[in-house]
Amino acid sequence: MEFTTPGIWSGTNRSARILREINNNNRISLRIRAKFKEVNQLTTLFLTNQLANYSQQQSHSHSHSEPEEKLFKILQKTFQDIYYLLDIEDFKFNKLSTIDLKKLHSYYSQLNEVEFNLDLSVADVNDELTINATTLQLINYYVLLTSTLKLSNSVIYKTLELKNQYVYWSDIKSSNFNKLIYLIQSLPYKLYIFGKNVIEHLEIHPTNDTTHSLTNYDKQGTEEDNDIYFSWIRIKKSISRFYEAISKTFGRSFTINNPSFSLSKISAVRSNTRYYLDWIKFIWKYPINLINNDLNEKLSKISKQIEENTGKIDLLIKTNLNDKESTLEALESISLNNQSQSIDNEFSTKPDIQRLNDILINIIRFDSINYYETEIPSPLSRYWPIILATLVYGPSQSIKLYSNREEIIDWLKFNLIDTVTGFFKNWVIKPINDLLNTLRSDDTLSITTKESLKSDLDSLERMIIEFAQDETSNPPDAQQIHEAIQNGDLTLVMNQYESQIKTPVKSLLKGNLIRSILIQIQKTKVDGGYAINGIDKILKSQQLVFGFVSITPSLFILYQFWSYLSSTKPIFVNGKQVNIICLKSLNNIESLLVLINNQVQHTSSSDEQFTEYDKQISKNYEGQLLIEIINLIVVADLIIPKALKSDWINDLNELNNNDFDITTKLQLVRKIWNMYGHYFR
Incomplete structure (x- = not known):
């Protein structure tokens, strides 16, 4: 269960946006929008033709009676107020979702001051209807359409609220861990209800004052002893009553949430061991059963209310907006049903003005309905454990944090800032710079200098030439020795070495054996130089590859981190x-x-x-x-x-x-x- 619960909340910008979505995107509002266009066209024709002509005639005629003048002024005043409230001149349908019905009702209730005996049937303004009848007809149409739209929006919005609540409670029911969290969150409220039931039980089952009179008590005792005794009796009786009330209240709740416990009590006579085992099982399951019953009750109420609201929406969908009488009956049926009233035949006999006024009042009342019993718990109810822990441990922990602020800052700097900085410097920026330097210039990686192998080879050549001159009677020329050394051929030295090891002591004393060994060591050094030189050439040829390999882990880490931040993650609502x-x-x-x-x-x-x-x-x-x-x-x-x-x-x-x-x-x-x-x- 998520602790945060985004969704539909009354009085928020999100609610206003959702209301606009509802107002613009449903079958009912689309039909009402089309009907508004028709009525707006009739209004335009009425204002540009008949009303203008009627005003000119009024300026030249004074034959109208005072009641007719009053009727005309009230109608025109009401029509003007509604005209500007709905902004008919610059009409935008999406603005109707923000219309204040209380203001509309205050304007429309002005018509209650006079009585009308006019034909209010649907007709075009070009027919032979009077100006007053046409004005009243337009007013009624605007009020009727606006009421229908506001009622449909309100029912739909409240149904979405209920569906939002249903998602929240069903999510809690789907997990035992969520149920445990909810039990902790609702614990103060449940304890309050339990205490309230205990007090009600005490009020319903009072006990008579059992204080004994002094005549029934040992009269030889002192007055102080008697007062102490009677006080103790009162305290004992009060404690007994309070314990009895708690026991019965808890027992009733326990039995309601564990119905099979009654069967266990019946069989207790047969097996006391089974009875105690059942007690342990019931006590263990009691919190889960308590939450399950609570959740089932809430979900049942929400489902019932959703079904009732969908029935109202279904009735509005099937209402014929071209038939004013059927529309009025549908609105009366829905709005009066919201007030738990029945529709009598007298409603259909009321004047349209009174019926529309009643409808407006009932819609305003319906807008104020809140489903408190099933609504999502308040933030205080959900977060009271965190708030309580913050209040209890917050001050002391804050003092500790402040006193150890330098150590905390050093720890964060060493483990967080320095780690991140070192990663970027040593494993991102530096490898990238090395790779770019490799691409820009020939300053390549090398594990040996260019002249080291040549100097070792020249030294070996000189050593062999001198050795040949000293040890052989007919030494080869320098060119032959050079070619042999280039090919790795040390036959001359090895022949002398083979003859020297036959007499190792003599050769060792003369120094010839040691000289041969040192020449071979130099040859080994040259061979090592050749090997290192080959490795160096391989490294130089693959240095760009090594650069990419060295930077790949850091780039992979950055890519994964960026993918996590930029990827679409599951969005949770309630x-x-x-x-x-x-x-x-x-x-x-x-x-x-x-x-x-x-x-x-x-x-x-x-x-x-x-x-x-x-x-x-x-x-x-x-x-x-x-x-x-x-x-x-x-x-x-x-x-x-x-x-x-x-x-x-x-x-x-x-x-x-x-x-x-x-x-x-x-x-x-x-x-x-x-x-x-x-x-x-």
């Missing part, structure tokens, strides 16, 4: 990888399309086969599909590249296109898998 959430959402979208297709086939083939149970199960498929699409748009924003974002949103919005049949939408899903599946794997 403890879940975003790509996994997207994969599940895409899978749900495809499954819902298959279910909708199956529903359509059953309905078209045989209405009898499509049972009431099937209808009950499948009635929210459209709402679930819309929620999954919007949730996928919001979550995938973290991993879809910006260059593909517009195409991604357009492809998903095509799944909301009513012009496409289910088969086409399934093909679109496959296209989405092929095009964007790489980013989710």
Whole structure:
């Protein structure tokens, strides 16, 4: 479980961005946008033609009664306020997500001051409707469309909040380690609830004052002894009651979280050993069972609320915006249902103005609903162990850190700064400079000097010439000796050496044997020089390769480090990888399309086969599909590249296109898998 929980939070910039995404990318808002365009065109025609002509007639006529004047002024004032609130002149649909419904309600409630007996049926402004009726019709349309949009956005947003909560709690449930963390995080709240239950038990089961009267007590005792005795009795009874309350409260909680414990108690008479073993097992499993029951209860509530919200969204999807009456009934059904009220026939008989006012009030109330029972714990609840440890050990550890600051700085400098600096200087910069020097010039690596071998060879040649002159009666000439030495031939010296070792003592005393040995040592030195010279030539020919080899480890380390920093890592939201959430959402979208297709086939083939149970199960498929699409748009924003974002949103919005049949939408899903599946794997 992640300690950080990015996601949907009320009152944040992220929430405003998500609201804009919802406002611009769903079937309901797209239909409302098209309807707004129609009403805006009617408004433009009305303002440029009829209202202008009516104003000119008003300037030359004074025959209107006072009620008509009041009606006209209120209508125009309300229309003007709503016109500027919605910014119809420079209308931008995405701004509607930030419209203040309270302000809209305050403007629209001005119409409650007068009574209207006007024909409010849908008609073009060129028909023979009065100016007041047309103005009121436009006002009602703007309020109705704005209310529908705000309600749909609110329901969708709250459903996304619930899905966000569901991801968080299901992630905790998926791991025992996460459950342990959650148990520690929720421990203060659970202890508070436990203490509250104990106090309630004490209040529900009071005990009578058992203080004995002095008449029933030994009257021979002193008054001080009697007071001490009665005080002790009261304390003893209070402790007994408190212990009993704790025992019963804990026992009830223990039994609820371990239902099989009741069976163990029944069988305790038969086997006391088995009873105690069961006690140990139940106590061991009690914390996990407690957390599991808590998580199951939260997930059940979230699932139920999501199902209820998807039903509302499904109703809004199927609402005909061209039929004002059906739209009003749908809004009343959803908004009044949020207040746990039933819809009577009297609502349909109310005037449209009063019905819209009630709808606005209920939508404002619905916006303020928060799911406190299932919401993600606050930062204080999640981090209280860290905060407590910081408060307890922070001051003392801070003092220790300050007093040892020089040692800490030296340690960091030696182990971190010097290590990194030495790595770059000795294993990156220096090898690169050496490699560049090799490429720029001929100052190559050498393990011997150029003249060392020549001097050793000349010395050997002189030694052999002198040896031949001293030891042989007919020495060869210098040219023959030179050629023999160049070919490594020491036959002359070896012949003398072979004859000398026959009489080693005599030759040793005369010094001839030692001279032969020293010449051979010089020959060995020359041979070593030849070998070193060969190695030197090999090194010189492969020096560029050695330069690359020496720099390869450091470059490999830098490459791996840069790859780690620049590579795309799994993004986590509420403890879940975003790509996994997207994969599940895409899978749900495809499954819902298959279910909708199956529903359509059953309905078209045989209405009898499509049972009431099937209808009950499948009635929210459209709402679930819309929620999954919007949730996928919001979550995938973290991993879809910006260059593909517009195409991604357009492809998903095509799944909301009513012009496409289910088969086409399934093909679109496959296209989405092929095009964007790489980013989710």
